Amino acid sequence: MKPTRLTPPLSEPDIRKLRTGDLVSITGKIVTARDKAYTRAISDAKLPVKLQGGIVYHCGPLAKRTPSGWKVVSAGPTTSARMDQIQAKFVKLTGVRALIGKGGVGEKVAGQLARLGCVYLAFPGGTGALAAKSVAKIEGVFWRDLGIPEALWVLRVRDFGPLVVAIDTRGDNIYLDQKRWN
Amino acid sequence: MLTEDGLYRVVLEMLHRAEITLPGDVTRALKRALNRGRNPIAKLQLELMLKNLKVAKKMDVPICQDTGTFTFFVQIGRKLQLNFDLRDVLTRAVTEATLKVPLRTNVVDPITRKPMKSNTGEGQPNIHIELVEGNEFQIDLLVRGSGAENCGRLFMLGPTAGSDGVKQAVLTTLREAGGKPCPPTIVGVGIGGTMETACVGAKRALLRSLKKPNSDPALAKLERKIELAANRLDIGPMGLGGRTTVLGVRIEKATSHTASLPVAVAFQCWAARRASAKLVNGEPRLVEP
Numbered sequence: 001m002k003p004t005r006l007t008p009p010l011s012e013p014d015i016r017k018l019r020t021g022d023l024v025s026i027t028g029k030i031v032t033a034r035d036k037a038y039t040r041a042i043s044d045a046k047l048p049v050k051l052q053g054g055i056v057y058h059c060g061p062l063a064k065r066t067p068s069g070w071k072v073v074s075a076g077p078t079t080s081a082r083m084d085q086i087q088a089k090f091v092k093l094t095g096v097r098a099l100i101g102k103g104g105v106g107e108k109v110a111g112q113l114a115r116l117g118c119v120y121l122a123f124p125g126g127t128g129a130l131a132a133k134s135v136a137k138i139e140g141v142f143w144r145d146l147g148i149p150e151a152l153w154v155l156r157v158r159d160f161g162p163l164v165v166a167i168d169t170r171g172d173n174i175y176l177d178q179k180r181w182n
Numbered sequence: 183m184l185t186e187d188g189l190y191r192v193v194l195e196m197l198h199r200a201e202i203t204l205p206g207d208v209t210r211a212l213k214r215a216l217n218r219g220r221n222p223i224a225k226l227q228l229e230l231m232l233k234n235l236k237v238a239k240k241m242d243v244p245i246c247q248d249t250g251t252f253t254f255f256v257q258i259g260r261k262l263q264l265n266f267d268l269r270d271v272l273t274r275a276v277t278e279a280t281l282k283v284p285l286r287t288n289v290v291d292p293i294t295r296k297p298m299k300s301n302t303g304e305g306q307p308n309i310h311i312e313l314v315e316g317n318e319f320q321i322d323l324l325v326r327g328s329g330a331e332n333c334g335r336l337f338m339l340g341p342t343a344g345s346d347g348v349k350q351a352v353l354t355t356l357r358e359a360g361g362k363p364c365p366p367t368i369v370g371v372g373i374g375g376t377m378e379t380a381c382v383g384a385k386r387a388l389l390r391s392l393k394k395p396n397s398d399p400a401l402a403k404l405e406r407k408i409e410l411a412a413n414r415l416d417i418g419p420m421g422l423g424g425r426t427t428v429l430g431v432r433i434e435k436a437t438s439h440t441a442s443l444p445v446a447v448a449f450q451c452w453a454a455r456r457a458s459a460k461l462v463n464g465e466p467r468l469v470e471p
Contacts, residue, residue: 060248061247062284062285064284073243073247073284074238074245074246074249074286076234076246076247078248079332079362102361102362102420103360103364103421104421122420122422123230124230124234124364124419125246125364126245126248126451126452127230127234128234129237129238129244130230130233130234131247132243133241147290149288164422174223174422175422
């Protein structure tokens with residue numbers, strides 16, 4: 001199956017068309033955020049970058065400083081569920097339309113994302129070298145004081161994927177299929 | 183002879199190699215998993231993992247951006263005399279590797295969350311020393327990403343829970359963890375001893391190659407039984423479903439108090455990064471981990 005190309009900013013109808021099991025790839029701007037950036041974003045709404053219709057990548061990149069600027073060395077996804085307590089609040093506040101991460105989010109959060117019109121896209125954890133290859137450019141880095149992994153990295157990616165639509169806006173959730181064994 | 187400089191260089195090489203390539207047994211197990219089941223998403227996840235390994239090796243960059251924290255198991259022959267500070271050598275090697283490989287700076291103060299320099303600080307790297315006979319010296323390294331680390335569990339079971347209790351404890355841990363520890367994982371299980379020996383045993387068990395069955399036939403059988411049950415959970419690669427949830431189960435056992443049965447479960451993500459070195463003809467050399 002050939003992945004559908006997504007180019008942010010994304011509209012609500014674009015996102016509502018996606019179904020679990022679909023494959024997508026992203027070309028354009030994505031922004032990394034994890035524990036500390038999430039916490040700061042919901043406590044102090046002044047985001048240094050516009051996220052309306054945007055894509056947030058749960059990732060703490062390994063980056064190195066070179067004479068010509070920062071370079072992403074390895075940048076796979078991190079565990080999304082760590083941010084579950086404030087996941088919906090963050091998405092509502094920022095207007096993000098897609099989250100990229102690994103491991104999925106809790107059942108309740110998945111329902112909240114569906115109502116907010118935000119999909120969850122999965123890329124395999126541990127594939128940092130491969131993901132870094134899709135980063136064409138670092139457009140900026142904000143909140144550096146949080147530490148390198150926790151900062152907001154604005155990345156321009158090219159054909160980042162294939163990503164699996166793991167939770168869609170109808171509330172279908174691939175991760176919960178395993179429940180039939182419990 | 184085991185010199186300070188010789189050991190430093192070997193440990194630096196261990197850290198570099200462990201971050202950039204996987205041991206052969208792990209790569210082979212991932213390849214075997216490709217042909218198990220018909221779930222196309224499971225297959226895609228495994229294909230991307232294997233592709234990532236090629237990219238990391240070719241570009242000489244870490245497999246995963248979570249370059250982890252470091253646990254060293256060191257066996258020192260009682261006839262050996264070390265005229266240097268072992269902890270200092272391992273700490274300096276981690277500091278240097280952080281700059282040179284490079285590695286992400288993951289280590290922080292546990293309360294203030296203030297980042298530490300170069301992945302070192304109180305208790306980091308984590309070092310377990312065991313005294314052995316003769317002139318032997320061996321050092322084994324586990325790279326621990328937090329996705330896998332965070333899903334570990336300790337159970338203080340009732341003393342009569344038996345091997346079925348152990349199996350249920352592992353399956354409960356796997357279900358709770360779902361896709362979070364980056365499956366297919368290797369599962370280390372420490373049975374018996376006390377709280378801390380069970381935990382250390384679960385970690386040390388992760389050093390054993392997937393090629394080597396447990397030397398205790400009863401434990402080998404239990405490993406196989408838990409592995410089969412785990413792979414029927416349909417958690418699959420990255421929790422997206424499929425028939426490979428674990429690549430293997432590794433058990434270590436210690437005797438325990440008559441009223442106790444501690445069981446520790448430790449995960450190692452599919453990027454099961456490890457390295458080993460030992461004295462070969464008196465010189466420290468990297469060996470197949």
